[in-house]
Amino acid sequence: MESGGGRAVSGGGWLPVLVIASSLVAGLVIFLIDERARRLREAVNIGAALIKLALVAFIFYGVVWHDHSFDVRYQILPGFDFLLRVDLLSLFFLTLSSVLWFLTTLYAIGYLEGSPNRKRFFGFFSLCVTASVGIALAGNLITFFIFYEFLTLTTYPLVVHRGTKKTLAAGRTYLLYTMPGGAALFLGVVWLHSLAGSFDFGDILVIRELAAENGVQLTILFYVFVLAFGVKAALVPLHGWLPVAMIAPAPVSALLHAVAVVKAGAFGILRLVQDVYGVHFANEAGLLTPLAVLAAVTILYGSARALAQRDLKRRLAYSTISQVSYIALGVAIFGPVATIGSLVHLVHQGLMKITLFFCAGNFAETLGIHHIDELAGVGRRMPWTMAAFTVAAFGMIGVPPTAGFISKWYLGTGALSAGQTWVVGVLVASTLLNAAYFLPILHIGWFRKPAKPWAPAKVARFAETSRLLLIPALVTAALSLAVGLFAASPFSPLDLAVQITERVYAK
Amino acid sequence: MITALILGPLMGLLAVVLWRHRAAEITIAATVANTVFTAALARGILRSGEVEMAWWGLLKADGLSALFIGTTTCTGLVIALHAKGHRQPHGNGPIPPGFWPSWLVLLTGLNTIFLSEHLLAMFIGVELVGGAAVGMVVLSGSRRALVLARRYFLIRLPGSLLFLFAIAWLHAVYGTLFMGELRELLEPSAMTSWAAVLLLFGLLVKAAVFPLHYWLPAVHAIAVGSAGAVLSGLVVKGPFFAVVRIWFDLLPTVATQAAAAFIGALGAAGILWGAVHALRERRLKLIIAHSTVSQMGYLLILIPLLTGYAGSSWAAAAWTGGIYQAMAHATAKAALLMGAGVIVYSLGSDKLRNMHGLAGHLPLTTLAITLACVSLIGLPPSGGFIGKWLLLSAALQSGQWWWAPVLLAGSLLTAAYAFLILSYAFQAKVGFATVRKPPVLMEATVLALAAASVLMGLRVSEPMQLLGQTDEVRMEWNPEEGAP
Numbered sequence: 001m002e003s004g005g006g007r008a009v010s011g012g013g014w015l016p017v018l019v020i021a022s023s024l025v026a027g028l029v030i031f032l033i034d035e036r037a038r039r040l041r042e043a044v045n046i047g048a049a050l051i052k053l054a055l056v057a058f059i060f061y062g063v064v065w066h067d068h069s070f071d072v073r074y075q076i077l078p079g080f081d082f083l084l085r086v087d088l089l090s091l092f093f094l095t096l097s098s099v100l101w102f103l104t105t106l107y108a109i110g111y112l113e114g115s116p117n118r119k120r121f122f123g124f125f126s127l128c129v130t131a132s133v134g135i136a137l138a139g140n141l142i143t144f145f146i147f148y149e150f151l152t153l154t155t156y157p158l159v160v161h162r163g164t165k166k167t168l169a170a171g172r173t174y175l176l177y178t179m180p181g182g183a184a185l186f187l188g189v190v191w192l193h194s195l196a197g198s199f200d201f202g203d204i205l206v207i208r209e210l211a212a213e214n215g216v217q218l219t220i221l222f223y224v225f226v227l228a229f230g231v232k233a234a235l236v237p238l239h240g241w242l243p244v245a246m247i248a249p250a251p252v253s254a255l256l257h258a259v260a261v262v263k264a265g266a267f268g269i270l271r272l273v274q275d276v277y278g279v280h281f282a283n284e285a286g287l288l289t290p291l292a293v294l295a296a297v298t299i300l301y302g303s304a305r306a307l308a309q310r311d312l313k314r315r316l317a318y319s320t321i322s323q324v325s326y327i328a329l330g331v332a333i334f335g336p337v338a339t340i341g342s343l344v345h346l347v348h349q350g351l352m353k354i355t356l357f358f359c360a361g362n363f364a365e366t367l368g369i370h371h372i373d374e375l376a377g378v379g380r381r382m383p384w385t386m387a388a389f390t391v392a393a394f395g396m397i398g399v400p401p402t403a404g405f406i407s408k409w410y411l412g413t414g415a416l417s418a419g420q421t422w423v424v425g426v427l428v429a430s431t432l433l434n435a436a437y438f439l440p441i442l443h444i445g446w447f448r449k450p451a452k453p454w455a456p457a458k459v460a461r462f463a464e465t466s467r468l469l470l471i472p473a474l475v476t477a478a479l480s481l482a483v484g485l486f487a488a489s490p491f492s493p494l495d496l497a498v499q500i501t502e503r504v505y506a507k
Numbered sequence: 508m509i510t511a512l513i514l515g516p517l518m519g520l521l522a523v524v525l526w527r528h529r530a531a532e533i534t535i536a537a538t539v540a541n542t543v544f545t546a547a548l549a550r551g552i553l554r555s556g557e558v559e560m561a562w563w564g565l566l567k568a569d570g571l572s573a574l575f576i577g578t579t580t581c582t583g584l585v586i587a588l589h590a591k592g593h594r595q596p597h598g599n600g601p602i603p604p605g606f607w608p609s610w611l612v613l614l615t616g617l618n619t620i621f622l623s624e625h626l627l628a629m630f631i632g633v634e635l636v637g638g639a640a641v642g643m644v645v646l647s648g649s650r651r652a653l654v655l656a657r658r659y660f661l662i663r664l665p666g667s668l669l670f671l672f673a674i675a676w677l678h679a680v681y682g683t684l685f686m687g688e689l690r691e692l693l694e695p696s697a698m699t700s701w702a703a704v705l706l707l708f709g710l711l712v713k714a715a716v717f718p719l720h721y722w723l724p725a726v727h728a729i730a731v732g733s734a735g736a737v738l739s740g741l742v743v744k745g746p747f748f749a750v751v752r753i754w755f756d757l758l759p760t761v762a763t764q765a766a767a768a769f770i771g772a773l774g775a776a777g778i779l780w781g782a783v784h785a786l787r788e789r790r791l792k793l794i795i796a797h798s799t800v801s802q803m804g805y806l807l808i809l810i811p812l813l814t815g816y817a818g819s820s821w822a823a824a825a826w827t828g829g830i831y832q833a834m835a836h837a838t839a840k841a842a843l844l845m846g847a848g849v850i851v852y853s854l855g856s857d858k859l860r861n862m863h864g865l866a867g868h869l870p871l872t873t874l875a876i877t878l879a880c881v882s883l884i885g886l887p888p889s890g891g892f893i894g895k896w897l898l899l900s901a902a903l904q905s906g907q908w909w910w911a912p913v914l915l916a917g918s919l920l921t922a923a924y925a926f927l928i929l930s931y932a933f934q935a936k937v938g939f940a941t942v943r944k945p946p947v948l949m950e951a952t953v954l955a956l957a958a959a960s961v962l963m964g965l966r967v968s969e970p971m972q973l974l975g976q977t978d979e980v981r982m983e984w985n986p987e988e989g990a991p
Contacts, residue, residue, distance in 0.1 A: 031870075077827075077893070077967050116935075117867065146887035153886065156926075163864070163935025171930065179922045182886075183915045190896060194821075194903040 013072045016084040016137050022052040027126030035119045049102040056098045079198035085139030088500045093136035096347050097259045101129045103472040108251035110468025127154040132260045140200040141189045152178045158252045170247045177241040181231030188224040204278030222287045225272050233265025234321045236298040243317040250361025257320045258354035266327040273331050274504045283334040292332035296426045298325040303433035312360050323349050330411050336501045338414025343497035348403035351480040355392035358473035359385050366465040377450035382464040386445050388477035393438040395480050403484040508548040509561035512618045520611040530607040531591050538584045549573040567624035570973040575621045578834040579741050582841050585956045589845050590733035592948025596852045603646045613639035620745045626674045626684040636745045637663050643734040652729050662722045666709025673705035686757045695761050713746035717777030720800045727796035732848015739799045740841030767814035774807025775913040782920030791847045791857040802836045812901045821904035828897025835890030838960035839882040845953045846876045854939045862931045863938025871950045873932050878957035880925035885918050890963035
């Protein structure tokens with residue numbers, strides 16, 4: 001069945017396969033390269049990231065301009081297809097992850113310079129991106145599940161990369177949450193397939209037909225899926241692993257929080273509501289309100305806990321818990337405007353949060369700063385990094401014209417037009433909390449005097465820190481400003497989000 | 508082809524006896540030949556869609572036989588290559604020469620079980636496998652190995668005698684031991700039930716089914732790497748296959764759903780017991796051996812899912828799932844024990860605390876162990892994933908949802924002990940004084956087998972077709988309504 005409704009099917013089905021292969025092969029090749037061959041490894045890494053960017057650009061062009069669709073189907077068993085498909089939503093996530101992968105690769109090369117086991121790190125790093133790209137391209141639940149589990153598996157070595165007792169304990173916590181989450185997804189997918197037979201994302205009539213006889217089972221199943229995705233999306237009370245996993249190196253945290261793990265969960269919720277159950281059915285069956293409440297609780301809880309953290313990365317982690325739930329909240333409010341807010345936040349949160357983590361990593365790597373109080377006066381020592389941090393923090397608070405403002409505006413007006421006034425209260429409270437935990441950081445960084453003279457920089461100097469650490473942060477900061485400023489222009493994230501929403505509500 | 512499959516390994520054995528100094532090469536050649544014969548057999552069955560009979564109907568090859576022989580012979584070939592590269596942890600000597608003839612006897616025995624249509628042929632196969640397995644256990648030559656081998660032998664003995672007693676009884680009453688004929692004659696009665704119990708009891712002991720598994724962990728853990736791989740990966744599949752044959756091809760008119768549920772419950776208990784105990788062990792080989800008890804339990808879930816449901820919409824899923832689980836376990840478990848052998852060679856120990864920092868020093872072996880664990884846990888796209896997916900799917904479709912939590916809990920516990928192993932391997936602190944670089948062949952074979960165990964999940968249509976060709980009753984596949 002065709003998901004986009006009357007889209008022209010064209011050749012070039014191999015493109016999605018190449019997109020997956022570009023990082024998969026790179027990862028495997030990196031494992032084969034000698035640990036000491038640094039240049040070669042970096043060349044493979046950056047080359048693969050560039051190839052992926054080019055492929056994605058090509059797909060983007062085909063889908064957006066020419067309405068092409070790309071399908072690759074491989075039957076493993078009767079009724080059990082491996083399906084890669086590009087629709088607008090996958091394109092959305094795909095573009096985000098391939099752009100951010102490129103930047104994070106640059107950043108990670110700078111960050112890990114001179115540290116041991118880089119071969120292992122970059123190998124798994126590439127595999128991890130393969131998984132998140134696979135999640136973006138998955139055309140049905142089975143394929144989604146395959147990459148979802150692959151993601152768990154490939155992120156574990158990254159989380160425990162340093163190999164200390166503490167990181168291994170963090171890795172254990174990570175698995176303690178994500179493995180049962182994976183098992184729940186496994187159960188959900190098998191269960192739904194045993195009820196409905198084989199179907200792809202977008203075949204929402206399948207569920208509607210089942211509803212007459214299996215209403216209760218479908219309701220239970222919906223929450224099994226929410227549970228499964230909620231672990232990775234860090235919905236309260238399934239969020240426990242995220243602050244602990246902060247122990248990973250900064251590029252890993254950046255990737256985990258912006259594109260890979262947390263986003264995979266949020267993306268799963270989007271797929272579940274829009275392309276498995278369908279918004280109309282989910283709304284009629286009353287499935288959305290509990291999800292909205294859960295998301296709202298998570299937003300407030302994450303923000304409140306963030307306020308109490310004095311460690312910079314931990315504060316950012318709790319902030320992620322809060323911010324990612326905007327996506328779940330928006331999708332759980334029935335009405336196109338809120339959905340637009342939810343979708344666009346998928347990209348906006350990614351850009352802003354990765355900037356914040358890049359900056360936090362720069363502070364730690366250059367000056368050894370981990371604690372918020374140690375940031376005193378860092379604005380004068382590292383003005384560019386601090387500026388990037390400021391832009392992203394303003395975005396998180398939702399100050400116009402940054403990206404975060406657009407998201408919150410659409411979420412708020414969407415809630416109002418759906419008659420869910422309480423959501424506006426949640427948004428206002430959360431914004432106040434965001435301001436309460438970000439503004440002090442900015443104040444300390446820009447205006448307070450440093451307690452003692454700065455230690456000599458730990459990494460090679462280019463104005464304030466290594467070039468590879470600074471440039472990615474500046475680029476993502478600029479992007480998060482640009483997507484807000486130019487939100488109204490064609491092919492901006494907002495524009496795509498509007499198009500996706502139109503299709504979702506037309507069904 | 509059937510004749511070649513029985514006589515091939517025997518000729519190899521003869522050659523090994525005659526040219527002892529070339530034992531390894533001859534054995535590998537015989538195993539390669541066996542693989543070729545199996546491929547020809549499978550091709551023939553796929554083409555003609557007919558069961559192949561031989562030796563006056565004593566032996567029979569259907570799709571199920573071909574799949575099992577194929578799995579054991581391919582896995583066995585890799586193990587044999589591994590054994591060729593094997594070096595002793597103390598000193599640097601090759602694997603004890605007894606490995607080669609033992610493996611050939613074992614291969615003959617396994618082939619006989621997988622091809623038997625006559626109960627006596629099955630008995631001979633089971634005993635050949637048992638005898639060779641005892642030989643595999645004593646290979647290391649230590650005192651403890653001898654003690655355990657004797658115990659293993661004694662534990663097997665009553666089961667064998669009961670089996671023999673049962674077939675004598677059946678022969679006396681019905682006058683035949685051909686399963687096809689006997690099936691038509693059997694009538695539900697107390698006597699038939701007792702005969703069935705006696706037949707199955709000994710096989711269940713040998714397949715290490717809970718609570719008759721207690722002997723397995725110590726025995727499997729004492730064997731040297733390659734022999735352990737044979738024992739844990741392949742030997743247990745022989746009696747399991749015999750149980751499946753007897754249950755589904757001999758007893759369909761007698762088997763009740765209550766009895767099937769009982770066997771399934773034993774399997775479920777085994778899944779949990781084995782996994783929980785694996786989690787408590789602190790020696791790699793013991794973890795893996797307990798894991799065998801757990802994984803064998805999965806296979807038994809097949810029985811309640813299918814008994815009384817031939818031709819149902821989930822029968823094909825249950826049937827393929829159970830068989831696939833067995834195949835995936837054979838490869839993954841053999842890879843794990845070979846991997847443990849490499850670690851013992853390199854570090855001189857398989858204690859987890861000595862394995863700190865292994866990932867940095869034996870990256871290929873660590874990768875292989877990870878891949879094998881992926882299949883054991885049932886993560887996609889491995890063979891274990893397909894097996895567990897189909898079993899879970901059949902459980903839900905048949906309304907026997909109570910197996911679902913067991914299957915899922917088993918997977919999670921498997922993940923727990925798998926990551927216990929890996930968390931040691933990934934530590935930065937190093938737990939060993941010296942590390943010896945293992946021979947390339949040893950590491951490469953482990954990796955190849957582990958990779959095969961994962962990749963076999965991507966190509967399911969041929970094995971399924973093979974099963975379906977000769978087993979239409981169970982494999983009525985209806986993709987329209989009943990998805991797997």
